[in-house]
Amino acid sequence: MKTIINRARAALLKYDIRALAVIADKLKTLGRDIWAWENIGDPIKQGHQAPDWIKQALINVVKKNSNWGYSPTEGLDEAREFIAATERQQGIRLAKQDIVFTSGLGHGINTLYQSLLNGGGRAIHPSPAYPAHSSSESFFAGAAPIFYACRATNNWQPNLNDLEEKIKKHPEIRFILTIFPNNPTSVCYSDEILKGIAALARRYDLGVISDETYIRLLYKNQTQTGLAKIMSAGQPFPLIVMKSTSKDIPWPGGRSGWLEFYNLGQDKNFAELEETIKQNLRVQVGSTTMVQAALPAIYGDPRYQTYLAGFIAKLEKQSRYISALLNTVKGIYCVPGQGAFYLAAVFKDGVLRPGQSLPITNAKAKEYIESLTADPNLPLDKRFAFYLMAAKGIILTPLSSFEGPPGFRVTTLKTDLKETKKVYAEIKSAIEQYLASSIHKI
Template sequence: MPLTHHTAKDYAYPIREIVDIANSISPYVSVPIRWENIGDPVSRGHTMPNWMLDVIRDTLPEATGYCPTRGVEHTREFLAGLHNLESGPSIQAKDILFFNGLGDAIASLMSVLSPEIRMIVPEPGYPSYSTLEALRCDKACISYGLDNAHDWQINLDELEKKLKLHPEIRLLLLLQPSNPLGTLMSLSTMQGLAEIAKKYSLIVISDEIYREHVFEPQEFVSWQAVAGNLPSILLKGISKNLPWPGARCGWMEFLNCQFSGELCELQNVLEKKKMLEVCATTLPQLVIPKLFSDLRLKPWFEESNRFYSSRQHQVQIVLQKVLGVQVIKARAAFYTSVLIPSIPACYADKPPFDSQMNAILEKNWINASHDTRFCLWLLVETGICLVPLSTFGGSLQGFRMTVLQRDETKFEKLLLDIQAGLKRILMQKAA
């Protein structure tokens, strides 16, 4: 009798799995690994300003004990107040539940849903959702597409067809902004989505972890603005908004529980599950009101977003010069996705390296997508660690990279090395 569930072998998180591959080849390549796969600002030279560090240090003596299961009371009251400054349904402190990061929140949510009901997710989208959804139901994930021809908006007609075909879909996931694309849903798309959600009695889950990193002149539209009376959950956190990913601090905001017995039940079950774990980490919760009420935070966000926007523009300028490449114009977050629609089958039979390197890579190379082979080839040749775009779901071929590198010289060299790699692979096709 096996010790683990039969689906356990299918757990996958490509953003970090490629780290193991990179570490395994690192002793045998002549260049250092350049980690452009994980959205960790700290690893790319970003630091907390001293005033943030002072707040954390001063708060530490208060943070050595447990906090309530739902989260620190005055922090939840503070966040409810921030929420209620925006248009849309209001909430109270009791409608907020803290987790150790949104990864914990996602896993907790998936663990309590009935296997008979389904969640429809965007494609491409963040792989934690699609992987856990497929494993939860032991079935292929159901997804809706984003339309390249229309600024990566949701194809609402396709979505409605999927909902008619699968009446078991009860939840819809929205990534606003998108990860991996860094794109934003427009107000009209969100309004159309709200009409569909109402028509099919869906609970909408809106992951808004990058909401503070939207570039001017774009405006962020929260699901809250169009939700009306629809039962919904907003996912938020500080791990990406501040250069403090190690804080692992995220939370759910439950909207309109008074109109939905199902959502109320889901909230109660998640609270009981969190009770089994005692609570989320205390320190990051305690500093939220202090940091987010500080007048220095807004200009700090503005400066950070100008930096990320500038980096995105640099990627556009350098990589768009390669014939056959499309750099998706990101309007938020700190990633850029690059499409290679006609990427050739790089050395399809086996890795093109020496026998020692081939032995390390062979199991990851066989049956791999074309963009995965490109990313592995680039990793060996240049030490640049990217994430294949196909691993975010769907048929898109290309890669996702971060735009976090603070060092200007290193970032310019990074882009030129990727550009040279793309030219070399695409010339292979032309030849």
């Protein structure tokens, strides 16, 4: 067969969160049990249960025969009107015709960037980045992603000076991407920062893509203003807000997300982008019907807020314990979480070195991991993650996989704090042993 794949372009498709699971599965075939999966943000996999009343809402949807058919390309009218009405109650102007459903937010992300990059425009991403955004956008662009800095030393808040410099340097940028509460860092963005991003969008005639998937998952006494609210206080600009049912019901297997378009009538180019996205989705027919049909019944039920508060309390308890423990490890710094269900820990400068390792008792697993770590271009935090898997049976995601500084991301989704203490006692011990290993080799 003749060449099919553009290898350089295919190499831009990176999603180590799941790629690491492939390595873990290989280790399992070699006899190394992987017993702690700290890499994937799936509440159900970690033992969370949807309450019976939510399951009953879905049963009611399943019983209605029309819900077994296609939904309109843009989504069910009832679901879109419910979302629009919810925003209007908070003083945000949004009409149902400006909402488009997709089969999971990942589908929406892909469709958005495919449509945007058809005209040569680019988006600039926060770093650390969420790879579903950065990888998809760079793949369709056929070029490396463009980043603006967010660093742990500044509570992971966006560096507006760096953002503006990158905008000046890259005239191809059409949109600024924001993600809050952030994945992978779990921090919220202050109103001051969001107002600064809005000011840059206005100054340079740009739009903003605001991924607010986790905006309902805020820890106690934590607030987070949505970007539509920030924008409404000043001159409008093109804005796309992204949300999903995957994390706050949670229902990741339902695969349902949506895009909210603001100020379409203010900009002809933005309206053309929205129409291109809809045309793209029409080719794909429609998104999942049953989740859309259940959405008003779930989010609109008075029991939802009580359930959500309980879910968030569990996440916060786990997050507080993990961040406090990680901050006792010499050589590690972890900004406490403010929402969502992740934490990002960074290795302090100079503590990671080539040649560090952990003892691996399984000879076949050792040989396999050493073959992977022989790559001289392997990021040092990924080397640590590989050794942790093979030596301790624990999988986490290196922060370099999010285009961030050396470190790692973990989830805060366990339902049993005793299990969490067991896992993170092992992680703490492994970090200390790993960092000390280079000393013994001198």
